[in-house]
Structure formats: structure tokens, C-alpha cells
Amino acid sequence: AIINSIYVAIIVTGFSVLLGVFLAFIVARYDFFGKSIIRTVLIFPLLATPFVGAIGIKAFLGLNGFFNNLFYDTLHIFPLQLQIKGLAAIIFVQALSLFSLVYLNAYSSFMAIDPSLEEQAENLGAKGSKLFRSVTLPLAMPGIQAGAILTFILSIEDLGTPIVFQDDPQAKKTLAFQVFDSFRSGSLGIDPKGPAIGIILLIFALAGFLAIRKYAGVRSYESGTKGGQWNPRTRQLQSQNVSVNGLLTAAGWFLFVYLLIRPISGFPITWPLFWFLALYTYLGRNPRFRDRLPEWFVRRRFGFSTTILLYALLIPLLFLALIPQISVIILSFAGPWGSNAVLPATWTLEHYSILTTYPAVTQSITFTLIYGAIATVFIVLLGTSAAYIIARRDIPGKTYFDLLVTSPIALPGIVIATGYFILYYRTPLFPLDAPAFLIIMSYTIRKFPFTVRAAYAGLQSTPVVLEEASQNMGASKNQTFAKITMPLIGVSVLAGSLLSFVYSVSEVSTSLILGSLGPEQAPMTFWTKEVLQSHSASYTSANSAACLGVLMMAMQMTVITVTNKILGARSSAMTGI
Structure with a gap:
């Protein structure tokens, strides 16, 4: 399980960095037809749908899925059916879901680079790949590093994907699934082996964090001119033979x-x-x-037009990245599906009746928004404070403090949930029928590292001399932080809080464990799992669960859109839209 988890995390991180940096550089540095559409589509993989997204990929690439029915049974292009399972399936699903994290952070870094620095490098003779390696890439490294760290940690602690593909024995041999399985098989619901495995997972996740940070953070990169507004450096794609x-x-x-x-x-x-x-x-x-x-x-x-060549590369990649979302949407509207049929015979809205037929499902939507909003407020306060201490304060044990504030995201949600269960059991803070307090606390602690890494990347790219100049002019430290530091890192903080909210409302493991204590106050992810695994005659489990997945994607997309409207032109540095 240890070797499998590390193997999967390394491959997923490497693929995500290569693809995310490539796409971020293309979108940030070139103007081409359809660029706004590409920027929007690249955010869709962040719209995670627990369980249902992985099931969508499994259905899409299954033996009787859309891909095989089209290219094997109908068009007869492939001589053999394509099937994905085991560790390969986990890598495929995680890579499609997590590369957008690297893209988002790298795009923000590319957009924040002062174009005069690259122009000066060109005047000194650096062009093409040399300019990218010697100037552009080092200045963007804080954001790339933040995305790589988050990708590695999220990959090694992922639980939902192994659960979906657990029919293959290899999918069960991961650390996260072993924690889940030990909790599920414990005699009293809690097996001490689960937290022990969680500690092993934590050690390897933090080891990966240190390795990435040591490789990418040997030097500290600053533009030295931040504090103004400029138009990003872009160019037109040139047609060539x-x-x-x-x-x-x-x-x-x-x-x-x-x-x-x-x-x-x-x-x-x-x-x-x-x-x-x-x-x-x-x-x-x-x-x-x-x-x-x-x-x-x-x-x-x-x-050949270079734009055509670029789209020939981008369209297949974007289509693969959208497979989970496309599959979920198709399942939510699909009627009866014939054997070897590429698409359903009919389309229907009947599956969406679950949103009105079952009050508990409807209430879970409200609870999800409330839990996510409250947790995000605490996340911004804690994450910004922690990032400022790490980047601006020289305190004893700062490295260990950095590890401490990053470690919650490396812990499996099941370990956090069981830990809170043991800690607060039979206390006034933990009534068995009202787990709201523990759910909010779990979301806050587990997701605030998103904001820590994003704010830290912003502080790394912001010269300290600007804050020192403010204090030399008579401003206090609090005034400097409020009027100088926060406006400069505001986009990074908001980017981190957006990621925290998006992943809080789609949190799987803590929602499943703590939500089961009080289903009446459980979030959407708990009811998605309940609907997916149910055998009710009143609705089709997979299709109805897909409806909840579509609704969750709509909620997350609404948050991104509203944030773009609030930030205006600066939103492109945060979401890439």
C-alpha cells in the first residue's frame, strides 16, 4: 500500500506539473481565437463530484461504456476493447482532476510577472527557451511549487477514487483505502490500526512536501518591482510552414x-x-x-496554422479532462440505455425529482452552503495569518511550523473524523444528532492549507521593501498589513479561499463519517453516497446520484462566476477565466 500510494502520487504530480505549466504558459502568454473558452474549460476539472465523477469515468471507459460502444462496436476502429482499472484507473482519474491545481497556481504566477523583466532579458540576448528557463520559470516557481505540493498531497490522501474502483484488488492497496477499511471493519467502529496507517500516510505526504520545496525553493525569486499594474506580456500565434x-x-x-x-x-x-x-x-x-x-x-x-496545431493538441486533452463532468451530466438526463448503444435511447428529467421528493436531500444542499461559507471565513483568517508568519517572521522552528500548518491536508479525512469523534465524544460540543460543529471544524482544519500555500506564494512574490518603506513612513505594522500587504496578496488569498470552498463542499471522507452521526444535518456528499449505494425502487441510484453531482458542479461554478464579477479584471489572475 505504501509503494502504491507513493507511485501513484509521483506519477500524478509529474503529469499535472507538465500539463498544468504548459497550459498556463500558453493561456497566459499567447492570444489566439477561442482563448476565453479554453480558460473557462480549464477550470471545470476543479468542479469535483465525489464518487459520481469517478463512476462517470468508469462508465465512460467501461466495457459497455461510451468509448468502447463508439470506437469498438460501432466504428470498429480499435481491434480490442479498452478497459481501465486498478492503479492505472486511479492515476487516470486523479490526473484529470488535479492538473487544474497546477494550472491555476502557475497561471497566477505567470500573470504576476513584470513584463519589463522579460523584455530586459531579451535585450541581453535571452530568447525562446533560454528566456523561459532563466527568467520566466524561476519567477513563476512559487506558484508552480504550491500547485505541485497540493497535487502530491491530494493524490496520496485520495479516498473516493479507490472506493469506486475497489472491484480491482490493486485499487484497495493504497494507504487511504486501508485507513477507510480499518475503520469500517473495526469492532467498535474505530480500529487503532486506522490512525496508525494515517500517521504513515502523513509522514510520506510531508516527505513529498519537503522534497518538492527543497527542489523548487533553493532560491527565493522576487520581481523586485511589484506594486503596480501592468498589462500581461502576450503575443499572437504566428502561422508557419x-x-x-x-x-x-x-x-x-x-x-x-x-x-x-x-x-x-x-x-x-x-x-x-x-x-x-x-x-x-x-x-x-x-x-x-x-x-x-x-x-x-x-x-x-x-x-499549417499554428493555432490549428495548438487546437489539435488542446482539444483531446480538454476532452479527457471533461470526461467526469460530461459523464455525470449524461447520466443525470439519461433514460433507458440499450445494449452496445452509444447514447441513451431517450432523455428525461425524472431523475431530478429526488431533489423535491426527499426533504433530507433538499436540506443537505442548504447545510452544504452554510458549512462551506462558515468554514471559508475561518480558513481565510487562519490561512493568511499562518502564511504571513512563515514568509515574514523569523521565529524559532519556522520550518516545523510550516510543516504543521500544511499537514492537515495530508491527513485522510477519515483519520480527522475519527480523531474528532474520539476527542469530543460525550462532551457538550458533540451531540450525536447534530454534527454541524465537527463538520465545520473538519472543513476548516483540513482545507485551510489551500489558502496558506496560495497566500505564501503571493508573499514570496511581494518584495519586503514595500512593507519596510511603509513602516519608514510612519505606518504601524497593522496598517502596513491592511493597506500594503493585503492588497498585493489579495488575489492569491482569494484564489486559495475559492479552492478551499470548492473542495470543502465536495469533501468526501469527513462528510461520510461525521454526517452519518446526524443524517438530518449531513452535507450533500453524504447523501450522494447514500443515493448512489441505495437500492430504492423509487429512483435509479446512479442517475439520481449524478443529479446531485450536477447540482454540486452548478453550485461551485456559481461561486467562481460571482467571484469573477466581484474582482473584475483581476479575477483572471485567480481563476484563469
Whole structure:
């Protein structure tokens, strides 16, 4: 379980950093047609739908899912059915969900870079990749580092995805699932082995945090000119000729003709493709024939638009990232689904009746908003204070304090929930039928590291000399913090609080454990799980749970939209929209 958890977390973090930084740089530095749509779509993976999102991917890529029904049964493009399970499924689901964390933080850092610094570097001869490696990337490193840390920790403590794919034995061999399983199988509901495994998980999560921070934070990067407003440095994508080997053209025509004649001939693609490649290689390399071949067969130059090439890369990536959301929406409106059918035979709104038929489900929506809002207020206060101490105060044991404030997000929610259960059991703060206090406390403690890392990244990019100048002019430390520091890091703090709220309302493990103590006050995630695993004759479990998932995505998207309206032009640095 330890090796599997570390293996999954490293791969997910590496993929998320590569994809997130690439997308953030493209969106922040280039203007192209449809850029606003791309920026909006890149936020959708943050709209996490517990259980249902992973089930959506499982249904999409299942043996009887949309992908196989379309490309294997209908179009006959693939010779074999595609199935994803075990650790590969966990990596796939987590990577699609978490790369937006790196994108969001990296985008904020790229947008905050003073363009004059890059212009000065170009005047000194740095261009292209050298400019990116020597100037742009180091200045954006605090945000990239924050996204990588959060991605690694969220990956290693993820519980919902292993639960969905637990039909494969490998999916159960992760630390988070072992904690959940030990709690579920305990004789009194709490097995001491669970918290013990949680400590192991915490150690490895913090070890990953230290490794990433040591690698990316050897030097402290500051722009030295922050405090003003500037237009971000952007450029237009240039059209250029791309040399394409004639093999690509010939292979494209070959595949097109083969797909047309396959229903008639019934030949598999293996042998025709082998002889085609052999003939092409022989004719292309033999001087006797090469000079007599048409120019298009040997080599041809195409005038490709760089924008088209960019979209050819972005569209498949964005489609993969939206699979959970697309699948959830389809399930919520799907009627009867025939065998080997690509889409449902009919569409219906009947599944949404669960929102009005069951009062407990309706009340859970209100409780979710209340819990998330109250927790976010506490998160901003605690997170900003902790980040300021780490970045601006030289206190004994500051490194250990940094670890302490980051550690809650590395703890599995089940460990936190069981810890609160043991700590407050039979006290006035813990009536069994009203777990609201513990739910809010769990959300606050577990999610405030989002704001800590975001605020810390903002403080790292803000020169201390601005605060020192304010104090030299007679302002007190409190006045300096309120009038100088907070306006400069306000976007970073709001970005962190947004992430905290979004992930609080979609919290799985603590909501399942603490919500079960008082279902009447349980949040939406608890009732999503109840509906998903129920066998009621009055509604279809998967479809009705998908309805709750769609509603949760709508709530989260509303928060992002309202925040954009409040911040105006500065919101792009926070959400990328």
C-alpha cells in the first residue's frame, strides 16, 4: 500500500506539473481565437463530484461504456476493447482532476510577472527557451511549487477514487483505502490500526512536501518591482510552414481507404499496414525509384496554422479532462440505455425529482452552503495569518511550523473524523444528532492549507521593501498589513479561499463519517453516497446520484462566476477565466 500510494502520487504530480505549466504558459502568454473558452474549460476539472465523477469515468471507459460502444462496436476502429482499472484507473482519474491545481497556481504566477523583466532579458540576448528557463520559470516557481505540493498531497490522501474502483484488488492497496477499511471493519467502529496507517500516510505526504520545496525553493525569486499594474506580456500565434514527411499523407489516405473497404473485405489492418510500410520504405530509400516518385510521396510542405496545431493538441486533452463532468451530466438526463448503444435511447428529467421528493436531500444542499461559507471565513483568517508568519517572521522552528500548518491536508479525512469523534465524544460540543460543529471544524482544519500555500506564494512574490518603506513612513505594522500587504496578496488569498470552498463542499471522507452521526444535518456528499449505494425502487441510484453531482458542479461554478464579477479584471489572475 505504501509503494502504491507513493507511485501513484509521483506519477500524478509529474503529469499535472507538465500539463498544468504548459497550459498556463500558453493561456497566459499567447492570444489566439477561442482563448476565453479554453480558460473557462480549464477550470471545470476543479468542479469535483465525489464518487459520481469517478463512476462517470468508469462508465465512460467501461466495457459497455461510451468509448468502447463508439470506437469498438460501432466504428470498429480499435481491434480490442479498452478497459481501465486498478492503479492505472486511479492515476487516470486523479490526473484529470488535479492538473487544474497546477494550472491555476502557475497561471497566477505567470500573470504576476513584470513584463519589463522579460523584455530586459531579451535585450541581453535571452530568447525562446533560454528566456523561459532563466527568467520566466524561476519567477513563476512559487506558484508552480504550491500547485505541485497540493497535487502530491491530494493524490496520496485520495479516498473516493479507490472506493469506486475497489472491484480491482490493486485499487484497495493504497494507504487511504486501508485507513477507510480499518475503520469500517473495526469492532467498535474505530480500529487503532486506522490512525496508525494515517500517521504513515502523513509522514510520506510531508516527505513529498519537503522534497518538492527543497527542489523548487533553493532560491527565493522576487520581481523586485511589484506594486503596480501592468498589462500581461502576450503575443499572437504566428502561422508557419511545417515540414511533414510524405509518409503521413500516404498513411492518412491508406487508413481512409481501408476504413471504407473493411466492411466488404473483412481483412484485419495488420497485414495491409505491414506491406504498405514495407513498400513505402523500399521506394523512398531506393535511389532508382525515389527520383521518379511524385514530390508529395517523398516530402511535402504544408502551410499549417499554428493555432490549428495548438487546437489539435488542446482539444483531446480538454476532452479527457471533461470526461467526469460530461459523464455525470449524461447520466443525470439519461433514460433507458440499450445494449452496445452509444447514447441513451431517450432523455428525461425524472431523475431530478429526488431533489423535491426527499426533504433530507433538499436540506443537505442548504447545510452544504452554510458549512462551506462558515468554514471559508475561518480558513481565510487562519490561512493568511499562518502564511504571513512563515514568509515574514523569523521565529524559532519556522520550518516545523510550516510543516504543521500544511499537514492537515495530508491527513485522510477519515483519520480527522475519527480523531474528532474520539476527542469530543460525550462532551457538550458533540451531540450525536447534530454534527454541524465537527463538520465545520473538519472543513476548516483540513482545507485551510489551500489558502496558506496560495497566500505564501503571493508573499514570496511581494518584495519586503514595500512593507519596510511603509513602516519608514510612519505606518504601524497593522496598517502596513491592511493597506500594503493585503492588497498585493489579495488575489492569491482569494484564489486559495475559492479552492478551499470548492473542495470543502465536495469533501468526501469527513462528510461520510461525521454526517452519518446526524443524517438530518449531513452535507450533500453524504447523501450522494447514500443515493448512489441505495437500492430504492423509487429512483435509479446512479442517475439520481449524478443529479446531485450536477447540482454540486452548478453550485461551485456559481461561486467562481460571482467571484469573477466581484474582482473584475483581476479575477483572471485567480481563476484563469
